[in-house]
Amino acid sequence: MNIVGAVPAQKRALSDLLIPRPYLVADKTPAGRDTWTLNLVPTEGELPEFLPAQCSMLGAFGVGEAAISISSPMWDRTHHGYTIRDAGPITSALVETPVGGVITVRGPFGTPWPLNRLKGSTLLVVAGGLGLAPLRAAIEAASDGGLDRVIVFLGAKEPSEILYRESFERWERGGAEVHVTIDTAIPGWDGPIGLVTDLIDGSTGVQLDWTDTTAFVCGPDVMMHFTAEKLVEVGMSTSDIWITLERNMQCGHGLCGHCQLGPVIVCRDGPVVNYRDIEPFHWIPEL
Amino acid sequence: IRMAPAESTSRAFLGIRPCEMAAVFKQDRVLRDGPHPDPGYDALRSSVLMIVVNCSDPAATCFCTSMGTGPAAGPGHDLALTELVDDAGVRFVVEVGSERGAELLAAVEKGQATATDIASAEAVLAEAEVVITRQLEVEGVRDVLYEHLESDVWDSIAERCLTCANCTMACPTCFCTDLEDVTDLKGDHTDRWRVWDSCFSLEYSHLGPGPHRASTKSRYRQWLVHKLASWIDQFDESGCVGCGRCITWCPVGIDLTAEIPRFAETAGSEATR
Numbered sequence: 001m002n003i004v005g006a007v008p009a010q011k012r013a014l015s016d017l018l019i020p021r022p023y024l025v026a027d028k029t030p031a032g033r034d035t036w037t038l039n040l041v042p043t044e045g046e047l048p049e050f051l052p053a054q055c056s057m058l059g060a061f062g063v064g065e066a067a068i069s070i071s072s073p074m075w076d077r078t079h080h081g082y083t084i085r086d087a088g089p090i091t092s093a094l095v096e097t098p099v100g101g102v103i104t105v106r107g108p109f110g111t112p113w114p115l116n117r118l119k120g121s122t123l124l125v126v127a128g129g130l131g132l133a134p135l136r137a138a139i140e141a142a143s144d145g146g147l148d149r150v151i152v153f154l155g156a157k158e159p160s161e162i163l164y165r166e167s168f169e170r171w172e173r174g175g176a177e178v179h180v181t182i183d184t185a186i187p188g189w190d191g192p193i194g195l196v197t198d199l200i201d202g203s204t205g206v207q208l209d210w211t212d213t214t215a216f217v218c219g220p221d222v223m224m225h226f227t228a229e230k231l232v233e234v235g236m237s238t239s240d241i242w243i244t245l246e247r248n249m250q251c252g253h254g255l256c257g258h259c260q261l262g263p264v265i266v267c268r269d270g271p272v273v274n275y276r277d278i279e280p281f282h283w284i285p286e287l
Numbered sequence: 288i289r290m291a292p293a294e295s296t297s298r299a300f301l302g303i304r305p306c307e308m309a310a311v312f313k314q315d316r317v318l319r320d321g322p323h324p325d326p327g328y329d330a331l332r333s334s335v336l337m338i339v340v341n342c343s344d345p346a347a348t349c350f351c352t353s354m355g356t357g358p359a360a361g362p363g364h365d366l367a368l369t370e371l372v373d374d375a376g377v378r379f380v381v382e383v384g385s386e387r388g389a390e391l392l393a394a395v396e397k398g399q400a401t402a403t404d405i406a407s408a409e410a411v412l413a414e415a416e417v418v419i420t421r422q423l424e425v426e427g428v429r430d431v432l433y434e435h436l437e438s439d440v441w442d443s444i445a446e447r448c449l450t451c452a453n454c455t456m457a458c459p460t461c462f463c464t465d466l467e468d469v470t471d472l473k474g475d476h477t478d479r480w481r482v483w484d485s486c487f488s489l490e491y492s493h494l495g496p497g498p499h500r501a502s503t504k505s506r507y508r509q510w511l512v513h514k515l516a517s518w519i520d521q522f523d524e525s526g527c528v529g530c531g532r533c534i535t536w537c538p539v540g541i542d543l544t545a546e547i548p549r550f551a552e553t554a555g556s557e558a559t560r
């Protein structure tokens with residue numbers, strides 16, 4: 001599968017990458033507890049191209065910047081969507097920006113989901129909660145065709161925290177199989193109950209040839225660790241599993257040192273990394 | 288939104304040591320020679336005149352010989368001076384390293400270095416090499432550190448380390464920076480500053496719920512493993528020049544040349560290879 005038309009951030013001048021560009025909040029929708037999806041449009045110039053999993057540094061004047069992944073589909077050229085959870089002073093200032101207000105953007109940067117280098121004919125996407133945001137654009141691109149099977153396993157705490165529900169039907173029309181599990185049973189929910197790793201052992205009835213599958217995994221570190229380990233247990237090789245990393249980011253292009261995890265400079269060598277490469281470092285506390 | 292103009296002052300580093308010069312070259316690789324050259328660094332760096340003084344009198348903390356950075360300067364300087372103090376008087380044997388250095392030297396009163404002078408200068412530097420007894424076994428240090436990321440040795444270092452950040456401030460290769468937004472009182476105007484930073488600060492690894500590296504142990508480990516191991520994966524060379532300043536400036540006397548051999552003595556983890 002070939003993704004065309006996206007300009008990798010690596011080719012741009014540093015002054016370009018360091019100067020924030022003002023964008024307007026065109027639209028703002030709630031997306032679960034403390035979480036909002038903001039659609040941003042540039043105040044001048046073109047909306048940049050991006051690849052799924054890439055992030056931008058979103059800034060609130062006088063507060064600071066945070067790295068947020070672009071979650072709108074690549075084909076949507078009217079805006080870039082960012083799903084942001086209020087988890088500190090910067091994200092708080094971002095989600096409190098009203099429609100018509102200004103947020104600055106630098107980017108996009110980082111390594112994308114390797115959609116054009118898939119092994120086999122099946123793509124398995126495993127998302128935990130807010131982890132669906134960096135995966136969304138990849139699911140949109142993959143369910144467009146070109147792959148025999150696209151399977152999405154999504155785990156959320158409760159139904160109100162399921163992101164992008166309005167897109168599931170479009171994904172399914174494109175051939176994707178979407179399975180959602182929530183943590184604990186609530187009235188009105190007749191789907192699977194339990195952790196997203198439970199979906200991997202076949203409790204959905206989904207049959208997979210694990211040796212013919214590539215997996216993209218995103219969610220909290222603990223979820224990605226146990227998901228990857230479970231995938232290896234059922235027969236996948238670590239080199240066919242991709243996860244995404246998160247660290248404190250400042251410059252966004254490999255010069256400030258902040259986003260390191262072992263040898264990986266997350267803004268430049270990530271956020272998407274191959275699990276075989278990161279495995280020795282990923283589960284070491286506070287590395 | 289405006290970017291402040293790049294500084295354009297010319298600078299001369301007079302009396303810089305070979306290890307410090309090597310450190311500048313390491314920072315060149317990080318800040319100038321990667322996929323995103325830092326224009327601010329480039330503007331400062333291209334004007335620099337380097338007049339190195341070779342070391343005839345190493346300190347007890349020096350281990351430049353282990354890191355291949357001294358006591359004599361390698362190529363890359365404009366001029367390198369070796370001081371001779373003997374019966375013939377006090378003088379410098381000057382090695383020209385560049386055209387710029389040659390032009391500068393043309394304007395200075397000097398004599399031709401005699402064969403004896405040159406031999407004396409070489410002897411001074413050979414003697415300096417012998418005086419340096421502090422060693423760091425560099426071969427395999429990256430693997431040793433990667434295999435011992437959860438070793439008890441880190442805990443024993445953490446019992447002493449104050450996370451004062453002196454080592455990062457004294458180290459000539461530490462390059463981390465932070466972006467800080469500063470507003471005026473009215474909130475109308477924001478300046479964004481890029482400032483030198485240290486991985487020992489709690490804010491350095493801030494994520495939503497708090498610092499990712501909260502413990503002293505994790506911050507010391509980040510500094511040492513980056514400097515001696517992951518730097519090699521990132522930039523194809525070690526980040527350490529063996530200047531010994533971190534040893535000199537540590538208020539509790541942590542000495543990485545003494546700590547690193549301790550890791551190899553404990554059981555390692557094959558998983559981190």
